Amino acid sequence: WILITLLLLITACTQKTIVIVTPQRTNARLDFGVERLQQSLEEADYQVEIRKGETELDHEGKVIAVGPISSDLLQDELTRNNLDIDSIPGKEGYIIRSTDHVTIIGGSDSSGTLYGCLEIRDSIQNSGHLPNSFSKNNQPEMVMRGTSIGLQKTSLLPGRGVYEYPINEKNFPWFYNKKLWIKYLDMLVKNRYNALYLWNGHPFASLVKLKKYPDAVEVDSATFRKNREMYHFLTEEANKRGIWVIQMFYNVIVSKPFAEKHHLKTQDRNRPIIPVIADYTKRSIASFVENYPNVGLLVCLGESMRNLSDQVEWFTKTIIPGVKDGLKALGRTDEPPIILRGHDTKAPVVMKAALPLYKNLYTMEKYTGESLTTYQPRGPWAKVHRTLGDMATTHIENVHILSNLEPFRWGSPDFVQKSVEAMHKIHHANGLHLYPQASYWDWPYSADNTDPRLLEMDRDWMWYKTWARYAWNSHRNRKEEIKYWSSLLEKKYGCNQYGKEILNAYEFSGRISPIIIRRFGITEGNRQTMSLGMFMSQLISPDRWGVIALLYNSDGPEGETITQYAKKEWLDKPHKGETPVWAIDKIVDEGKKAIQAIEEAALHITKNKEEFDRLKNDMYCYNAMAHFYAQKVKAALLVLRYQYSKDVRDLEKAIPYLEKSLDWYAKLVKLTKDTYLYANSMQTGQRTIPISGANGKNKTWKELLPYYQEELKHFKNNIALLKSGKREAPQVEKLQPASVKIRNEELTTYKVGSGAQPFTDEAYSIKNVATELKGLKGYKMSMKQQQIDGVATNIQFENKEPVKLVVGFFNSSNRDFVAPSALETNANANNRGQASVRLLNAVGIPGLPPVNIHTYYYKPGTNKFKLDHGACLILGFIKGDEVIMERDVGFKGGEADANGLDWLFY
Numbered sequence: 001w002i003l004i005t006l007l008l009l010i011t012a013c014t015q016k017t018i019v020i021v022t023p024q025r026t027n028a029r030l031d032f033g034v035e036r037l038q039q040s041l042e043e044a045d046y047q048v049e050i051r052k053g054e055t056e057l058d059h060e061g062k063v064i065a066v067g068p069i070s071s072d073l074l075q076d077e078l079t080r081n082n083l084d085i086d087s088i089p090g091k092e093g094y095i096i097r098s099t100d101h102v103t104i105i106g107g108s109d110s111s112g113t114l115y116g117c118l119e120i121r122d123s124i125q126n127s128g129h130l131p132n133s134f135s136k137n138n139q140p141e142m143v144m145r146g147t148s149i150g151l152q153k154t155s156l157l158p159g160r161g162v163y164e165y166p167i168n169e170k171n172f173p174w175f176y177n178k179k180l181w182i183k184y185l186d187m188l189v190k191n192r193y194n195a196l197y198l199w200n201g202h203p204f205a206s207l208v209k210l211k212k213y214p215d216a217v218e219v220d221s222a223t224f225r226k227n228r229e230m231y232h233f234l235t236e237e238a239n240k241r242g243i244w245v246i247q248m249f250y251n252v253i254v255s256k257p258f259a260e261k262h263h264l265k266t267q268d269r270n271r272p273i274i275p276v277i278a279d280y281t282k283r284s285i286a287s288f289v290e291n292y293p294n295v296g297l298l299v300c301l302g303e304s305m306r307n308l309s310d311q312v313e314w315f316t317k318t319i320i321p322g323v324k325d326g327l328k329a330l331g332r333t334d335e336p337p338i339i340l341r342g343h344d345t346k347a348p349v350v351m352k353a354a355l356p357l358y359k360n361l362y363t364m365e366k367y368t369g370e371s372l373t374t375y376q377p378r379g380p381w382a383k384v385h386r387t388l389g390d391m392a393t394t395h396i397e398n399v400h401i402l403s404n405l406e407p408f409r410w411g412s413p414d415f416v417q418k419s420v421e422a423m424h425k426i427h428h429a430n431g432l433h434l435y436p437q438a439s440y441w442d443w444p445y446s447a448d449n450t451d452p453r454l455l456e457m458d459r460d461w462m463w464y465k466t467w468a469r470y471a472w473n474s475h476r477n478r479k480e481e482i483k484y485w486s487s488l489l490e491k492k493y494g495c496n497q498y499g500k501e502i503l504n505a506y507e508f509s510g511r512i513s514p515i516i517i518r519r520f521g522i523t524e525g526n527r528q529t530m531s532l533g534m535f536m537s538q539l540i541s542p543d544r545w546g547v548i549a550l551l552y553n554s555d556g557p558e559g560e561t562i563t564q565y566a567k568k569e570w571l572d573k574p575h576k577g578e579t580p581v582w583a584i585d586k587i588v589d590e591g592k593k594a595i596q597a598i599e600e601a602a603l604h605i606t607k608n609k610e611e612f613d614r615l616k617n618d619m620y621c622y623n624a625m626a627h628f629y630a631q632k633v634k635a636a637l638l639v640l641r642y643q644y645s646k647d648v649r650d651l652e653k654a655i656p657y658l659e660k661s662l663d664w665y666a667k668l669v670k671l672t673k674d675t676y677l678y679a680n681s682m683q684t685g686q687r688t689i690p691i692s693g694a695n696g697k698n699k700t701w702k703e704l705l706p707y708y709q710e711e712l713k714h715f716k717n718n719i720a721l722l723k724s725g726k727r728e729a730p731q732v733e734k735l736q737p738a739s740v741k742i743r744n745e746e747l748t749t750y751k752v753g754s755g756a757q758p759f760t761d762e763a764y765s766i767k768n769v770a771t772e773l774k775g776l777k778g779y780k781m782s783m784k785q786q787q788i789d790g791v792a793t794n795i796q797f798e799n800k801e802p803v804k805l806v807v808g809f810f811n812s813s814n815r816d817f818v819a820p821s822a823l824e825t826n827a828n829a830n831n832r833g834q835a836s837v838r839l840l841n842a843v844g845i846p847g848l849p850p851v852n853i854h855t856y857y858y859k860p861g862t863n864k865f866k867l868d869h870g871a872c873l874i875l876g877f878i879k880g881d882e883v884i885m886e887r888d889v890g891f892k893g894g895e896a897d898a899n900g901l902d903w904l905f906y
């Protein structure tokens, strides 16, 4: 019987031997695909033999033929087996046909061949054997499917500006970890991503050396060598996996040593094009293209260049010629794609000027800002997308930062599928650029407080998988999708049939953050960390906090803000679209359902229990956050009602809601204090909502709780004062003027107050003005001069003590008025504390829009204040340490409207 067993064993072995045959000439992607295929077959106990270039195979067992569809090998095998392929798929596509004996995998290009191999590999891994009959033609819908990694940090480096991070081991130890890269690239290829974007302000000084500017390099030579090696390693490993590495950079940033040598700033939004910087940048780009021929470029013309005409000139005369010089040095005549970011520029204008010079331009624009807000985008933002989508060969949707999804787990297949559909149909896009779900500035880690720390790519596997799946194909049947995701989750957590409940938890909770931000948020930008909550002033007086119009007119379905809703209620007018009341009911309901679903599954978890518990905790966090917002919005609606009713009882009714919202916040503190290191990964002064994140402060719920407690205390005290008749409006004091020496000889002054005329050439006169500003020494401006392109506002002065310049911006989108700088498009917008509105509706001038006050801080010295063209008020200087109690003064236009109500909370 020993002999019989042996014979049986031998037969079994021969039966399970598989020959993989490829053409004689292969390439890196094909080899990689074959290697992965072989690995999966061996794991399923097959013996694998690889043969190259054989045509007459004498193998009895199974054969897999892999190669380009057009190759002789594939064509012969198809004919010999009487198989038809109907049509040849497009870019990155593949066909698979099989009989009992042979499996044919043919790619329309090398990526297609690789993806064909991976499709069979997936099937073997799922079923444990090589599929017997398989027939498929497949190709991706989106032509670019990429993820991004920031060579950026949670805080600024000492003495350096925003985005300025030299690439070295100290700043980015993970960058030199090859094992980590392989793990990440494997994750990407498993999900069929085909691009990897690396973001950095000015990468060139860490990667190229220029003969003309040898001192510009900002890393030591050992690091320089290592960087080169790492980029080559990365591009090679990525290329095998069908992934194109793309370097992103901002304009114009130069290296610190270059700046010092040429007595320049590393970045300066207001400076014109300087020839030496243009020459340095052009040469850097040329050298980069020459030395890293397989790396693409993603160009951000903002944030360090203000002027659109400069941006156009920069793109057409510095960047494109730089790329062309690099290609020429390589002897190349083709035009590899250059990707133009629309951020902080007008991409259609730039494209128009650039297309005659370079045909292969792609465009990229943010999907819904720096948050994920909706799968129903519309309005002016959708129009920008469509213009670009119809203009460029490839228009890429940037799912950016996700400041409203930080830090909790988020992975809703339903939401993602619908978003990708919207990208195609509403935005006319055919590419995806995906940020990490959370902790972008802290890559590779997530915010979870674990030891060792979790890798974001592991934690957020659902995030990467969902976007990739629908970027490949968004036309998938929902019922089948539910089965697919449920089964994946079932396997991950070993929870027999309960995967569906975990999927439900992801999908219910997945709607909460988008709804909160699009109905109650100030901005979809990084400036707001939504999970930390919002102050009452931000809910009842959003304009004071610089509310972003796009969030309400583009980044969600039509609906009403809290203030609009309150007004309509008071006037008894009908409501339209998503209302705040609808939103709070919805998020509370989704929170409840998410918890029920996760608890259903919780009893059945047999695998990855710790991670499951973290996911479960996140569901409780979502629920607490939903309740916090719901109660607070209810309170806000009552406070806004008081604005009309003047009935203190409305304010009193708001108290219990505010108390409840505080209870829910305390729950959030409890749920997060041991489980999360922070709420947001950008831990700088660029974060201003709900409160400044400067110096890494205010990044946990525990730190925020006392502020919310204070808010309630103030509210109760102020109501008591109101009732006693002692206080009806805020008590504020006049600001003290500071003396400076003005260099502009032509400037004349005026005393800020009722009746004053702030312009030299227009007769407008101030009707109402906030008490704080009365008596300041304003400077009369020529409105016409301010409005002329290029002349603008320009004041030069000397100050011995620190001062703040008080500037009044007209609240209007009309080009006649200059807009305050916004952190959404300019990360330096708050360097002088000028991004925040200090007083809203502070000056009433009949015939002109309401005026908001911003202040600019200056250290002692000779200083310049410059603004883009458009009228504004220069209301004078105050001492550098003056603190303005921020509030809505309530002077809209010439009339004194209802006084702002913010003071109730201070």
Ligand code: SER
Residues within 6 Å of the ligand: 343, 401, 526, 824, 825, 827
């Ligand atoms: N807001 C910045 C940008 O869009 C940071 O990501 O580039």
